[in-house]
Amino acid sequence: MSKILEKKELVPNIYELLVAAPRIARKTRPGQFVVVMADEQGERIPLTIADFDRDRGTVTLVLMVVGTSSKKIARISVGESMAAIIGPLGVASEIEKLDTVVMVAGGVGTAPVYPIARGFKEAGVRVISIQGARSKDLLFWTDRLAAVSDRHVITTDDGSAGIKGLVTEPLRELLEKDADKKIGAVYAIGPAIMMKFCCKTTEPFGVKTVASLNTIMIDGTGMCGGCRVDVGGTTRFTCVDGPEFDGHQVDWDMLLARQKIYEKEEACSLERYIETIEA
Amino acid sequence: MTAKKKRPRTPRVPMPEQTPSQRIQNFDEVPLGYTPEQAQAEAERCLQCKKPACLKGCPVNVDIPGFIGLVVEGKFAEAARRIKTTNCLPAVCGRVCPQESQCEAQCVLGKKGEPSAIGRLERFVADYERENNLIELPAKTTPTGKKVAVVGAGPAGLTVAGDLICLGYEVTVFEAFHKPGGVLAYGIPEFRMPKRIVQQEVDYLCKLGVNLELNQVVGKSISVDELFDEEGFDAVFVGVGAGLPYFMGVPGESLGGVYSASEYLTRANLMRAYDFPNYDTPIVRGKTVCVVGGGNVAMDSARTARRLGAENVYIVYRRSRQEMPARGEEIHHAEEEGIIFKLLCSPIEYLGDDRSMVRQARCQEMELGEPDASGRRRPIPKPGAEFTIDTEIVIVAIGSGANPILTRNAKGVDLNRRGYIVANDTGRTTRPGVWAGGDIVTGSATVILAMGAGKTAAADIHQYLTAENGQWLPE
Numbered sequence: 001m002s003k004i005l006e007k008k009e010l011v012p013n014i015y016e017l018l019v020a021a022p023r024i025a026r027k028t029r030p031g032q033f034v035v036v037m038a039d040e041q042g043e044r045i046p047l048t049i050a051d052f053d054r055d056r057g058t059v060t061l062v063l064m065v066v067g068t069s070s071k072k073i074a075r076i077s078v079g080e081s082m083a084a085i086i087g088p089l090g091v092a093s094e095i096e097k098l099d100t101v102v103m104v105a106g107g108v109g110t111a112p113v114y115p116i117a118r119g120f121k122e123a124g125v126r127v128i129s130i131q132g133a134r135s136k137d138l139l140f141w142t143d144r145l146a147a148v149s150d151r152h153v154i155t156t157d158d159g160s161a162g163i164k165g166l167v168t169e170p171l172r173e174l175l176e177k178d179a180d181k182k183i184g185a186v187y188a189i190g191p192a193i194m195m196k197f198c199c200k201t202t203e204p205f206g207v208k209t210v211a212s213l214n215t216i217m218i219d220g221t222g223m224c225g226g227c228r229v230d231v232g233g234t235t236r237f238t239c240v241d242g243p244e245f246d247g248h249q250v251d252w253d254m255l256l257a258r259q260k261i262y263e264k265e266e267a268c269s270l271e272r273y274i275e276t277i278e279a
Numbered sequence: 280m281t282a283k284k285k286r287p288r289t290p291r292v293p294m295p296e297q298t299p300s301q302r303i304q305n306f307d308e309v310p311l312g313y314t315p316e317q318a319q320a321e322a323e324r325c326l327q328c329k330k331p332a333c334l335k336g337c338p339v340n341v342d343i344p345g346f347i348g349l350v351v352e353g354k355f356a357e358a359a360r361r362i363k364t365t366n367c368l369p370a371v372c373g374r375v376c377p378q379e380s381q382c383e384a385q386c387v388l389g390k391k392g393e394p395s396a397i398g399r400l401e402r403f404v405a406d407y408e409r410e411n412n413l414i415e416l417p418a419k420t421t422p423t424g425k426k427v428a429v430v431g432a433g434p435a436g437l438t439v440a441g442d443l444i445c446l447g448y449e450v451t452v453f454e455a456f457h458k459p460g461g462v463l464a465y466g467i468p469e470f471r472m473p474k475r476i477v478q479q480e481v482d483y484l485c486k487l488g489v490n491l492e493l494n495q496v497v498g499k500s501i502s503v504d505e506l507f508d509e510e511g512f513d514a515v516f517v518g519v520g521a522g523l524p525y526f527m528g529v530p531g532e533s534l535g536g537v538y539s540a541s542e543y544l545t546r547a548n549l550m551r552a553y554d555f556p557n558y559d560t561p562i563v564r565g566k567t568v569c570v571v572g573g574g575n576v577a578m579d580s581a582r583t584a585r586r587l588g589a590e591n592v593y594i595v596y597r598r599s600r601q602e603m604p605a606r607g608e609e610i611h612h613a614e615e616e617g618i619i620f621k622l623l624c625s626p627i628e629y630l631g632d633d634r635s636m637v638r639q640a641r642c643q644e645m646e647l648g649e650p651d652a653s654g655r656r657r658p659i660p661k662p663g664a665e666f667t668i669d670t671e672i673v674i675v676a677i678g679s680g681a682n683p684i685l686t687r688n689a690k691g692v693d694l695n696r697r698g699y700i701v702a703n704d705t706g707r708t709t710r711p712g713v714w715a716g717g718d719i720v721t722g723s724a725t726v727i728l729a730m731g732a733g734k735t736a737a738a739d740i741h742q743y744l745t746a747e748n749g750q751w752l753p754e
């Protein structure tokens with residue numbers, strides 16, 4: 001279990017990993033995640049299950065290298081294993097019978113968006129996807145996402161591909177043009193700040209907006225409360241009650257602040273890790 | 280032993296321990312254990328009563344005078360084996376049992392002086408047997424051909440596994456975390472319960488043939504239905520503990536640096552944040568820490584914070600010293616380590632800085648009113664009496680409840696109003712073939728009670744699976 005079978009760098013610093021995990025693959029539904037540990041000294045970090053193959057007994061993870069844990073995992077060679085993989089965790093996405101759904105993917109958020117978009121597509125829902133990145137060379141899985149979308153829109157901050165600008169622009173346009181209210185829901189998955197602004201964009205239109213929250217986690221099973229968020233004035237645990245919540249109810253500022261609790265320690269840890277691998 | 284002579288009443292043989300100033304610098308165990316001579320001297324104090332009162336205080340019926348007699352004779356490994364006939368984790372129980380309210384509370388010596396140091400002796404013989412490689416594997420029994428799944432590798436689950444493997448069952452323990460031991464691994468700190476000892480106890484079970492499947496969250500990775508239908512288990516024991524942290528719901532509880540005790544202790548113990556950055560998991564450190572609550576978990580949190588470098592550690596407790604549920608020894612150890620007790624007060628709000636990190640706890644003073652349902656005097660707020668503590672960390676240690684991750688997905692297993700599993704006195708739940716025991720049935724209790732529940736359930740599982748046509752009649 002947890003052996004890495006294939007690994008490729010999709011774009012600089014983002015890796016696609018194929019991991020042997022038969023029990024997890026068998027049970028995964030779109031929207032769920034795993035908690036992994038790189039090695040015995042490692043921390044437990046959550047990663048979305050970006051794809052799964054029940055027959056082969058594998059799950060696909062897409063990992064962005066941001067700090068020590070993600071760097072450690074990206075450095076594990078094919079054929080080697082992570083110290084632990086636990087899942088599938090979290091509540092699966094609710095694939096409703098809508099007319100149209102808009103899937104907004106920001107950066108590495110394309111990976112978690114993909115299985116949900118596919119789920120909707122398979123359920124006969126019209127899928128419009130908006131995929132955003134800073135620039136062209138950071139876009140990945142465009143073909144995969146396009147294949148499960150009826151319409152696929154790309155945005156880049158620098159205009160090197162698709163529309164120049166942020167994902168919120170085409171999102172607003174879609175909603176403005178949607179006079180007969182065909183869009184039943186918007187999914188926004190990516191950096192917290194992007195999800196926050198997607199929710200702000202959809203709010204005036206009163207369209208249900210689902211965000212997949214990326215809080216800091218440890219156990220992923222509801223035992224520590226470290227992943228707590230404020231949703232509509234009540235405290236919820238992202239790992240067991242989420243990770244998807246009604247984005248209009250989420251206290252985004254609290255989420256953003258809680259993601260930064262260990263900024264100092266993370267920097268120190270990464271600096272030390274880089275020293276050890278370079279030594 | 281010849282006729283009982285009047286012996287002079289000697290005080291207990293003290294157990295050497297690290298001095299407070301030493302131990303707050305490290306995470307090593309505080310009490311250092313007896314030497315063989317000290318153990319024998321202490322064992323001599325036991326009167327070898329004909330009708331031993333001490334037995335009444337032990338939930339798993341350890342043959343107390345029997346094993347103490349063997350210590351007197353210097354037969355330490357035999358003494359350990361005598362205990363193990365009814366208690367498979369003596370190195371654990373000798374350390375963390377609340378002896379002062381169990382076995383030792385009943386000892387006749389306690390009437391006029393200090394009771395026999397049963398816990399320390401239990402710890403000594405278990406350590407002696409293990410450290411000298413004298414542990415013997417019991418003879419293999421004939422396999423029954425039946426399979427039992429145990430969910431949760433805490434004291435309850437491990438006890439069930441140990442008992443059933445010896446009765447010839449194929450036993451698999453499913454554990455959600457990457458390390459076995461339950462609270463012994465993730466909750467009770469290293470300086471009270473060294474993790475290497477927990478691991479050795481589990482290794483012993485594995486040597487007996489128990490399969491341990493770590494990283495398996497039953498209810499998510501696999502369901503109880505699948506354990507029966509797909510994996511072919513004949514019985515399932517659920518010992519998942521009471522791991523749902525409670526918060527108070529006061530403003531500011533979401534600030535950075537405010538932890539549930541479970542998170543704080545899990546980071547520190549299981550993930551070894553005290554050894555950051557050698558281990559990758561971080562923990563917030565600061566000069567001042569407020570721990571809210573008055574139980575063992577609060578003491579463990581406070582003492583951990585002290586070792587993580589905090590200079591001022593406050594225990595903020597809403598009643599008085601008398602009502603504190605923590606063990607006397609733990610309160611004493613905490614005091615020795617300079618933990619400051621702020622009694623009769625309760626936090627009402629936390630205030631943060633511009634990075635949303637906690638900086639102050641606003642507290643309300645209390646006074647004691649009439650006794651409540653628990654028999655303890657109820658704290659009532661003193662109007663207008665408030666004060667603030669400057670603090671960088673808050674640890675909420677006000678208790679925990681039933682985690683629904685398994686129970687939500689276990690059809691036919693009834694829960695009570697508070698979410699705990701309903702089980703009869705041998706652990707049978709409302710679903711045939713499923714037993715439960717430990718904290719998930721009783722709510723947060725003790726290691727030895729969880730083990731006791733495991734023992735009873737194991738015996739009943741054996742009885743049920745060997746009976747010709749067993750009837751399932753819970754309660």
Ligand SMILES: Cc1cc2nc3c(=O)[nH]c(=O)nc-3n(C[C@H](O)[C@H](O)[C@H](O)COP(=O)(O)OP(=O)(O)OC[C@H]3O[C@@H](n4cnc5c(N)ncnc54)[C@H](O)[C@@H]3O)c2cc1C
Pocket residue numbers: 033043044045046047048049061062063064065066067068069070071108111112213214215216217218243258259260266267270
């Ligand atoms: C449900 C969920 C699904 C996720 N899915 C993916 C995914 O598919 N691909 C991906 O690349 N990332 C995903 N993430 C984010 C990923 O977990 C973090 O990037 C990772 O933990 C960073 O660890 P690090 O040590 O490399 O970086 P660090 O330097 O430790 O931290 C960088 C940032 O990551 C966040 N972080 C740190 N520790 C944790 C932790 N234990 N748990 C969660 N976040 C943490 C912090 O907000 C921090 O600011 C997901 C997060 C959640 C909650």
Ligand SMILES: Cc1cc2nc3c(=O)[nH]c(=O)nc-3n(C[C@H](O)[C@H](O)[C@H](O)COP(=O)(O)OP(=O)(O)OC[C@H]3O[C@@H](n4cnc5c(N)ncnc54)[C@H](O)[C@@H]3O)c2cc1C
Pocket residue numbers: 375376377430431432433434435436453454455456459460461462463466467468495496497498518519520521522544575576579682684685716717718719723724725726727729
């Ligand atoms: C900080 C602290 C200090 C304590 N100090 C003492 C003390 O000094 N003396 C004493 O006697 N008692 C003490 N206790 C209480 C004692 O530890 C518990 O009563 C005892 O551990 C309960 O045992 P258990 O087997 O029922 O559950 P636990 O020890 O909680 O073990 C349950 C196990 O099940 C696992 N699990 C949970 N859900 C699942 C799932 N769905 N699938 C698979 N596995 C799962 C958990 O990860 C855990 O390993 C303390 C408790 C705490 C928190």
Ligand code: SF4
Pocket residue numbers: 336337338339340341343366372373376378381382383397398401727
């Ligand atoms: S198991 Fe606990 S209660 Fe029983 S004799 Fe040992 S220390 Fe005392």
Ligand code: SF4
Pocket residue numbers: 324325326327328331332333334343344385386387388395397
């Ligand atoms: S009651 Fe005390 S003195 Fe008597 S047998 Fe038990 S431990 Fe020994």
Ligand code: FES
Pocket residue numbers: 216217218219220221222223224225226227228237238239240
């Ligand atoms: S990660 Fe611990 S409760 Fe969610």
